[in-house]
Amino acid sequence: MTVMFNIFYLCYRYILRGSWRVFICAWKKMPDLRRGVRQAKKANNNVVNNAAALVAPAPRRGTRRGKVQALKSPAASPVVPGYPYPMPRPAGRGRGSRPTDQDKNLDIFGGGVGRSPLNLDVGVGNQLAVGRSAEKMVIDAEDEGSTSPLPERVQVGNSPAYKLERKLGKGGFGQVYVGRRVSGGSGNTGPDALEVALKLEHRNGKGCSYGPPYEWQVYSTLNGCYGVPMVHHKGRQGEYYILVMDKLGPSLWDVWNSSNQILSEEMVACIAVEALSILEQFHLRGFVHGDVKPENFLLGQPGTPNEKKLYLVDLGLSSKWRDASSGNHVEYDQKPDVFRGTVRYASVHAHLGRTGSRRDDLESLAYTLIFLLRGKLPWQGFIGENKGFLVCKKKMATSPELLCYLCPSPFKQFLETVTNMKFDEEPNYLKLIAHFDNCIVSSASLRPIRIDGALKVGQKRGRLLMDSGDDAQPRKKIRLGSPATQWISIYTSRTPMKQRYYYNVTDARLHQHVEKGKNDGLHISCVASSANLWAIVMDAGTGFTSQVCELSSVFLHKEWIMEQWEKNYYITSLAGASNGSALVVMSKGTAYTQQSYKVSEIFPFKWINKKWKEGFLVTSMTTAGSRWGIVMSRDATYSNQVVELDFLYPSEGIHRRWEKGYRITAAAANEDQAAFILSTSKKRSQDVTQETLRTSAFPSTHVKGGGCL
Numbered sequence: 139m140t141v142m143f144n145i146f147y148l149c150y151r152y153i154l155r156g157s158w159r160v161f162i163c164a165w166k167k168m169p170d171l172r173r174g175v176r177q178a179k180k181a182n183n184n185v186v187n188n189a190a191a192l193v194a195p196a197p198r199r200g201t202r203r204g205k206v207q208a209l210k211s212p213a214a215s216p217v218v219p220g221y222p223y224p225m226p227r228p229a230g231r232g233r234g235s236r237p238t239d240q241d242k243n244l245d246i247f248g249g250g251v252g253r254s255p256l257n258l259d260v261g262v263g264n265q266l267a268v269g270r271s272a273e274k275m276v277i278d279a280e281d282e283g284s285t286s287p288l289p290e291r292v293q294v295g296n297s298p299a300y301k302l303e304r305k306l307g308k309g310g311f312g313q314v315y316v317g318r319r320v321s322g323g324s325g326n327t328g329p330d331a332l333e334v335a336l337k338l339e340h341r342n343g344k345g346c347s348y349g350p351p352y353e354w355q356v357y358s359t360l361n362g363c364y365g366v367p368m369v370h371h372k373g374r375q376g377e378y379y380i381l382v383m384d385k386l387g388p389s390l391w392d393v394w395n396s397s398n399q400i401l402s403e404e405m406v407a408c409i410a411v412e413a414l415s416i417l418e419q420f421h422l423r424g425f426v427h428g429d430v431k432p433e434n435f436l437l438g439q440p441g442t443p444n445e446k447k448l449y450l451v452d453l454g455l456s457s458k459w460r461d462a463s464s465g466n467h468v469e470y471d472q473k474p475d476v477f478r479g480t481v482r483y484a485s486v487h488a489h490l491g492r493t494g495s496r497r498d499d500l501e502s503l504a505y506t507l508i509f510l511l512r513g514k515l516p517w518q519g520f521i522g523e524n525k526g527f528l529v530c531k532k533k534m535a536t537s538p539e540l541l542c543y544l545c546p547s548p549f550k551q552f553l554e555t556v557t558n559m560k561f562d563e564e565p566n567y568l569k570l571i572a573h574f575d576n577c578i579v580s581s582a583s584l585r586p587i588r589i590d591g592a593l594k595v596g597q598k599r600g601r602l603l604m605d606s607g608d609d610a611q612p613r614k615k616i617r618l619g620s621p622a623t624q625w626i627s628i629y630t631s632r633t634p635m636k637q638r639y640y641y642n643v644t645d646a647r648l649h650q651h652v653e654k655g656k657n658d659g660l661h662i663s664c665v666a667s668s669a670n671l672w673a674i675v676m677d678a679g680t681g682f683t684s685q686v687c688e689l690s691s692v693f694l695h696k697e698w699i700m701e702q703w704e705k706n707y708y709i710t711s712l713a714g715a716s717n718g719s720a721l722v723v724m725s726k727g728t729a730y731t732q733q734s735y736k737v738s739e740i741f742p743f744k745w746i747n748k749k750w751k752e753g754f755l756v757t758s759m760t761t762a763g764s765r766w767g768i769v770m771s772r773d774a775t776y777s778n779q780v781v782e783l784d785f786l787y788p789s790e791g792i793h794r795r796w797e798k799g800y801r802i803t804a805a806a807a808n809e810d811q812a813a814f815i816l817s818t819s820k821k822r823s824q825d826v827t828q829e830t831l832r833t834s835a836f837p838s839t840h841v842k843g844g845g846c847l
C-alpha cells in the first residue's frame with residue numbers, strides 16, 4: 139500500500155511550533171542528541187473515549203494535596219548536649235514554592251455558526267485566581283492549626299502517657315515534640331520508650347481534610363522498613379492527630395549547618411551509600427519517597443549506638459510506583475500544573491508534573507549530596523511566583539560537569555546515571571552504591587556515618603556486578619548545558635494526495651505562494667516560522683472549502699480573527715515569528731462549532747485544563763518570542779487529549795503516549811520550552827502512523843525522499 143506522510147516541521151529554538159498536519163520548527167539550544175526517525179507504533183486501540191477522564195484527571199494516588207515542603211517554618215534548633223556536632227539555629231533551608239501561573243494574558247472566545255454577537259471573553263490575569271500559590275495554601279493551614287493549644291499530655295491507643303517537652307522540629311504539616319513518658323510502660327526504648335518523638339497534626343490542617351494524615355497509611359505499610367523510624371502508636375486526641383515514634387537526632391541539614399556548611403567527601407559518600415540502601419528498601423516496598431532532601435534524613439539519637447545511623451523521615455509525599463494488586467508499574471502521566479516536593483531538590487520530572495517514580499528519589503538524592511558537599515546549588519536564590527519554573531530551567535541547563543565542578547568524579551557519574559533514567563527503569567542500586575566505594579576509606583569505627591545497609595548487600599555486590607557485566611550501553615547525555623538549534627518534523631501517514639511545501643519564505647513572497655497553491659486547488663494545512671521566515675505546507679486533503687489568511691504584525695490580531703469568525707471561518711493553523719508578527723489561517727469546512735484562543739507569557743496549562751472541562755480541545759498552537767498562542771475548538775475530531783511539556787524534545791513521553799494510541803496533533807516551542815499536544819482519534823479507523831525527525835537543518839531532503847513511502 140502506498141502511504142503518503144503528511145509532514146509536520148517543527149522549527150524549534152530549543153522548542154517547536156506547529157499545528158496538525160505540518161509543523162515547522164527551528165530549534166535552538168540543546169544539541170541534536172537523538173537524531174533519527176522515531177516511529178509511533180500502530181495504535182494500541184484501547185482508547186478510552188471519555189471526556190470526563192480528559193478534563194478531570196484523578197488526583198495522583200497516594201499523595202498529599204498541595205503540600206510544599208519548602209514552606210515550613212525553620213525547624214527549631216536541636217539542642218543536643220554531647221552530640222559530636224554543635225547545633226546552631228539553622229539558616230535558610232531549601233524552601234521553595236510551587237510554580238504558579240503569572241501570565242497577564244488574553245483569552246479570546248468566539249466563533250460559531252450564526253452566533254452573534256460573538257461571545258468575547260477577555261480574561262486578563264484570570265490564571266492568577268486559579269493558580270493560587272501553594273505557599274499561601276500551606277500558610278493558611280498552619281494558621282488554622284495554630285489556633286488550638288497543644289495538649290500537655292498525650293496518650294493515644296494503648297500507648298503510655300507522655301508529657302510534651304521541647305520541640306524537635308516543624309514542617310508544613312506537623313510539629314514534632316519530645317514526649318517524656320509519665321505513666322504506663324517500662325522500657326527505655328521501643329513501644330513504651332522513656333522518650334519518644336510525637337508528631338502532631340491539627341485536624342483542620344491541610345493534610346487532614348479527609349481524616350488522619352495520609353502519612354499514617356504509608357507508615358502502616360512501611361513500619362519496620364530499613365532506615366525508617368518505627369511508629370509505635372497513633373491516634374487522635376482532641377484537635378490533633380498524633381504519631382508516637384522513635385525519637386531521632388539531628389537532620390543532615392542541622393549537621394551540615396553546624397559544620398561550616400560543608401561536609402567531607404567521605405561523610406557525603408557514606409551518606410550516599412546508606413541513603414541508597416534505605417531508598418532501595420523503600421522502593422522494594424512499592425513506594426517512592428517523593429521528598430528526598432537533607433532535612434528529611436535524620437541521624438539516630440546522640441549518645442546511643444545509633445547516633446551515626448541514618449534514617450529517612452516524612453513520608454507525607456510518598457506515592458506508589460507499583461500497583462499493589464497487579465504488581466505493574468504505575469502508568470506514566472504528565473500534569474504540568476502539579477508539583478509536589480521541595481523546589482531546591484525536586485527532580486526535573488517532578489517540576490514538570492510527571493508521575494513520580496524511583497528515578498525521582500535518586501535525582502533528589504544527587505542534588506542533596508552535591509548540596510552537602512559543595513554547600514550550594516546553582517539554582518538557589520531565585521524568588522517570586524515564577525521560581526519553580528526558573529529553578530527547573532536552571533537544572534536543565536546545568537551540565538553534570540558544571541554542577542559537580544570540584545566534586546570527586548563518583549558524584550558526577552551518579553548524577554549522570556540518575557538523570558538519564560527512564561520512567562519505569564529499575565535502578566541498579568548495587569552499581570550506584572559501588573560508585574562511592576573508593577571515597578570511603580576509614581575503618582568502620584571511624585566512619586562518620588554507619589553504612590550497615592550498604593555493607594550487608596556489599597557481600598553480594600561483587601558477584602552481581604560481575605553477573606550484570608558492564609551492561610550499560612553508553613547513554614546519550616541529556617543535559618549538556620549548551621544551546622543548539624533543531625528542526626523537528628512530524629510525519630503522519632495519509633492516503634496519497636497532492637502536497638506542496640515552501641520554506642524560507644519572506645513576508646513579501648508569502649501571498650504569492652499561497653495564491654499559487656490556491657489556484658492549484660490546495661489549502662494551507664500547516665504554517666510555521668523560523669528566524670522571521672515562513673514555512674507553509676499546502677495540500678489537497680484538508681477538507682476545507684474556503685480559506686483566508688492574514689499576516690499581521692500583531693500576535694494575534696483580534697479584530698481580524700473576530701471578523702472571520704463572524705463569517706464562519708475558524709482558525710486552522712497559525713504561526714508566530716520571533717519579531718512578534720503572526721500568520722493566521724482560517725478555514726471553512728471544519729467540524730468546529732466554537733473557538734477560543736489565548737495569548738500567554740507562560741504555557742497556559744491551567745487555561746487548557748479549564749477549557750477541556752468545557753468541551754474544547756487544542757487545535758492549533760504556536761509561539762512568538764516567549765509568548766504562547768493556543769487555539770481551542772469545540773467539536774474537534776479528537777476524543778481525548780494530553781500535553782507533553784519539557785525543556786527538551788520529550789522523547790520518552792511521546793513514545794509512551796504513542797503506545798497508548800495518542801498522536802501529536804499540535805506542537806510549539808519557544809526558547810525555553812517545547813509543548814506537544816497529543817490526541818486520540820474519535821474513530822479507530824482514522825488511526826495513523828506517526829514519525830518524528832530531528833535535524834539541524836530544514837529537512838527538505840527527507841521530505842522529498844520520504845514523502846511517499
Ligand SMILES: Nc1ncnc2c1ncn2[C@@H]1O[C@H](COP(=O)(O)OP(=O)(O)OP(=O)(O)O)[C@@H](O)[C@H]1O
Nearest residue numbers: 207306307308309310311312314335384385386452
Ligand atoms: N522521629 C523524629 N525524631 C526527631 N526529630 C524528628 C522526628 N521526626 C521529625 N523530626 C523533626 O521534625 C521536623 C519535621 O518533621 P516532618 O518532616 O516529619 O514534618 P512535616 O510537617 O511532615 O514536614 P514537611 O513540611 O517537610 O512535610 C523534621 O525535619 C525533624 O527535624
